[in-house]
Amino acid sequence: MPPRAVPDRVAIERGSKPLFQRALLRRTGVRFGGERSSALTVLAAPDLAAPPVSRIARAIRVTAGLRGAGGLLLILAVLAVFAVRAPSFLDPANLGLILSQSAVLGILSLGLTLVLITGGTDVIAGGIDLSLAGTLGLSAAVFAGLNQAGFGDPACAAAALGTGLAVGLVNAGAILLLRIPPLLATLAVMNICAGLELVVTENSTIPAASPLIDALGGTGPLDIPVLGYLLLALALGLAALLRVTPLGLRAEAVGGHPAAARAAGIATGRYVAGSYIASGLLGGVAGIVSVAFLNGATGGSSEMLLPVVATAFLGFMVSRRFVPTITGTLLATLFLGSLTNGFQLLHVSTYWVNGIEGALILAVVGAGRVRGRAA
Amino acid sequence: MADAFSSLSRRGLFHAGVALGTAALLPGAAQAAEAAPAAGTLSLKGKTIAISVAGTDHFFDLKAYQAQVETVKELGGTPIGLDAGRSDKALVSQLQTLVTQKPDAVIQTLGTLTVVDPWLKKLRQAGIPVFSVDLPSANVINTATSDNFSLGAQLALQLVSDINGRGNIVAFNGFSGVPVCEIRYTQLRTVLKYYPEAKIIQPELRDVIPNTVQDAYAQITALLAKYPEPGSIAAIWSAWDIPQLGATQALIAAGRTEIRTYGVDGTPEVLALVKDPKAPAGAVAAQQPSVIGRTAVLNVARYFAGETNLPSQTFVPAIIANKANAGEVQRQLGQA
Numbered sequence: 123m124p125p126r127a128v129p130d131r132v133a134i135e136r137g138s139k140p141l142f143q144r145a146l147l148r149r150t151g152v153r154f155g156g157e158r159s160s161a162l163t164v165l166a167a168p169d170l171a172a173p174p175v176s177r178i179a180r181a182i183r184v185t186a187g188l189r190g191a192g193g194l195l196l197i198l199a200v201l202a203v204f205a206v207r208a209p210s211f212l213d214p215a216n217l218g219l220i221l222s223q224s225a226v227l228g229i230l231s232l233g234l235t236l237v238l239i240t241g242g243t244d245v246i247a248g249g250i251d252l253s254l255a256g257t258l259g260l261s262a263a264v265f266a267g268l269n270q271a272g273f274g275d276p277a278c279a280a281a282a283l284g285t286g287l288a289v290g291l292v293n294a295g296a297i298l299l300l301r302i303p304p305l306l307a308t309l310a311v312m313n314i315c316a317g318l319e320l321v322v323t324e325n326s327t328i329p330a331a332s333p334l335i336d337a338l339g340g341t342g343p344l345d346i347p348v349l350g351y352l353l354l355a356l357a358l359g360l361a362a363l364l365r366v367t368p369l370g371l372r373a374e375a376v377g378g379h380p381a382a383a384r385a386a387g388i389a390t391g392r393y394v395a396g397s398y399i400a401s402g403l404l405g406g407v408a409g410i411v412s413v414a415f416l417n418g419a420t421g422g423s424s425e426m427l428l429p430v431v432a433t434a435f436l437g438f439m440v441s442r443r444f445v446p447t448i449t450g451t452l453l454a455t456l457f458l459g460s461l462t463n464g465f466q467l468l469h470v471s472t473y474w475v476n477g478i479e480g481a482l483i484l485a486v487v488g489a490g491r492v493r494g495r496a497a
Numbered sequence: 498m499a500d501a502f503s504s505l506s507r508r509g510l511f512h513a514g515v516a517l518g519t520a521a522l523l524p525g526a527a528q529a530a531e532a533a534p535a536a537g538t539l540s541l542k543g544k545t546i547a548i549s550v551a552g553t554d555h556f557f558d559l560k561a562y563q564a565q566v567e568t569v570k571e572l573g574g575t576p577i578g579l580d581a582g583r584s585d586k587a588l589v590s591q592l593q594t595l596v597t598q599k600p601d602a603v604i605q606t607l608g609t610l611t612v613v614d615p616w617l618k619k620l621r622q623a624g625i626p627v628f629s630v631d632l633p634s635a636n637v638i639n640t641a642t643s644d645n646f647s648l649g650a651q652l653a654l655q656l657v658s659d660i661n662g663r664g665n666i667v668a669f670n671g672f673s674g675v676p677v678c679e680i681r682y683t684q685l686r687t688v689l690k691y692y693p694e695a696k697i698i699q700p701e702l703r704d705v706i707p708n709t710v711q712d713a714y715a716q717i718t719a720l721l722a723k724y725p726e727p728g729s730i731a732a733i734w735s736a737w738d739i740p741q742l743g744a745t746q747a748l749i750a751a752g753r754t755e756i757r758t759y760g761v762d763g764t765p766e767v768l769a770l771v772k773d774p775k776a777p778a779g780a781v782a783a784q785q786p787s788v789i790g791r792t793a794v795l796n797v798a799r800y801f802a803g804e805t806n807l808p809s810q811t812f813v814p815a816i817i818a819n820k821a822n823a824g825e826v827q828r829q830l831g832q833a
Contacts, residue, residue, distance in 0.1 A: 210597060210598065213597060215597050216594075216597045219593055219594060219597060222593075223590040223593065223594075226586065324703060325671055325703040325705055326671060326672070326673060326674060326703065327585075327609045327611060327612065327674040329611035329674075339615075412586070415586065415589060416585050416586065416589055416612050417611055417612060417615055418611050418612060420585040420609060420612060421705070421706075422583065422584055422585060422586075425584055426586075462587075462590065463590075463594055466577070466579065466591060466594050466595075466598065467594070467598055469545070469575065469577045471577075471578035471580075472578055472579050472580040472581075472582070472591075473578065473580065
């Protein structure tokens with residue numbers, strides 16, 4: 123394909139070209155359900171388009187900022203309660219624990235975030251990767267299985283990452299070549315992964331021990347576990363990749379309005395395929411991290427599926443523009459990790475914690491939406 | 498359940514033999530089953546005790562967990578109840594957090610040894626005394642448990658006796674990483690070594706958590722289709738009794754009640770099936786989860802009272818309930 127003009131952030135945000143106005147409106151229509159009608163009205167009256175759109179865009183930006191702030195404020199309030207009631211909550215060692223305990227969930231959620239950014243956030247028609255938890259289980263099983271068979275770390279790690287890569291490729295192929303909706307394609311691949319995991323593990327726990335496992339399971343500078351650093355490094359690396367290079371903006375354009383992105387010269391298929399492959403790879407990384415965390419491969423990875431989806435979507439609420447972002451997902455992951463940790467420090471019985479966590483998530487989401495409407 | 502007994506009768510029963518270090522299995526007409534040992538002058542006043550459990554979705558875990566929480570409160574301590582909900586990740590996380598949380602003691606109930614042991618070791622290295630229920634480990638001061646060596650052998654002997662020492666045995670062996678399950682399975686193999694005409698069908702079946710009952714039902718139904726001849730399977734063995742429940746129901750549904758099932762724990766539904774003369778449940782090794790849980794907490798209190806020479810394992814008696822004595826066992830366990 124010959125090189126063509128590529129939209130830049132300014133062009134999209136200012137809506138300086140009709141194409142990008144449509145892209146913006148379409149995106150706002152999708153993301154701000156309630157405002158869809160006003161966006162469509164503007165579309166129907168193109169003469170009025172230029173000045174009102176910039177006003178609408180500004181209003182939307184302000185609204186979205188407040189929405190994010192509502193959720194963030196509530197999160198900060200919850201953390202403050204933990205810090206006051208359980209002083210050890212803020213110990214560097216405890217904060218490090220929260221980071222490392224969030225590593226598996228966080229890495230998987232980062233993968234899903236990439237898919238949501240590039241595939242769009244419509245739950246039915248947009249991007250989704252339900253196979254992530256299955257990928258985690260399978261690649262952990264592959265790593266531990268090879269470890270038990272006497273293979274060294276490089277071979278085990280390569281096989282685990284290769285497993286993730288393969289899952290990503292199958293997802294991308296099913297979605298782009300066979301045109302299966304992502305929800306169904308990745309659901310099927312999830313089942314394939316779960317089945318293969320059972321074949322490898324015979325449904326029993328495979329212990330694993332190796333220098334890599336020891337290193338990952340160890341503690342780094344400042345008493346913070348290595349897995350915590352790994353989660354931060356991956357999140358910051360991905361955030362930088364999406365902010366500094368044009369990749370992020372283009373991926374957002376593909377997710378927001380594929381037709382507009384294609385017309386602007388973006389190879390949308392490659393971006394979508396890339397997001398699933400990256401997601402698969404992150405699933406592979408999470409598999410290795412999980413082996414390090416549990417000193418082996420154990421069943422039950424499928425239980426990670428709903429937390430992963432919930433975390434990625436909760437990430438919207440703490441993002442400024444109410445869209446999937448790497449930093450939003452990281453914050454959501456750490457918030458959920460803090461809840462589990464904080465309640466244990468407060469001596470709250472586990473029986474209460476699930477319900478309280480659910481209520482708090484609802485409150486965070488609700489706070490975002492109420493603040494948004496009030497503005 | 499424990500509170501149903503007055504402290505006086507508790508003390509009496511304690512002296513009657515449901516106590517520290519007894520490796521004896523109760524005979525058929527045993528006394529004092531599922532009666533709580535007395536706390537005496539033991540106290541946990543001012544102590545925070547973490548009760549960490551792999552899950553509370555089964556009869557055994559739930560009863561053991563509840564008894565621990567109740568006993569800590571009874572002795573004036575503060576329990577931190579931590580239920581990992583059968584998630585190894587949650588289990589490791591809660592143990593990790595305990596290292597920084599520094600309770601006065603930790604009691605870990607069940608779990609896959611390779612997964613939890615590194616963290617029990619970290620707790621020990623952090624100077625926190627670690628006790629356990631049904632989890633023997635070098636990193637715990639004492640584990641309160643049934644004598645799984647004896648009950649495993651007794652259950653296996655009941656099995657070979659019921660099938661006259663010959664026939665095909667289906668074994669669920671999905672949790673060999675859980676030490677108590679491994680011990681029971683090893684005892685089955687040891688007994689079968691002397692009955693060469695009794696064989697375990699290969700490959701062995703894998704029991705799962707969750708959906709244990711449904712999964713065992715489906716696996717046994719499929720296996721019955723593979724072995725349609727009456728007499729081609731003599732017995733079904735599992736290391737606990739939730740797979741036994743699913744297997745027994747599958748046998749009833751398929752009309753293959755000539756096959757007998759065997760398991761461990763004494764979950765009320767299973768014990769009722771063992772008692773039912775028409776049901777194909779052959780026997781179940783009934784444990785006393787409440788007593789086991791209570792014993793673990795009493796051991797923690799003994800440790801704080803200066804008894805540092807606790808045995809590494811405190812055995813709580815278990816009873817083999819078979820077709821002949823199941824009703825009696827139900828009464829003893831308060832399940833009748």
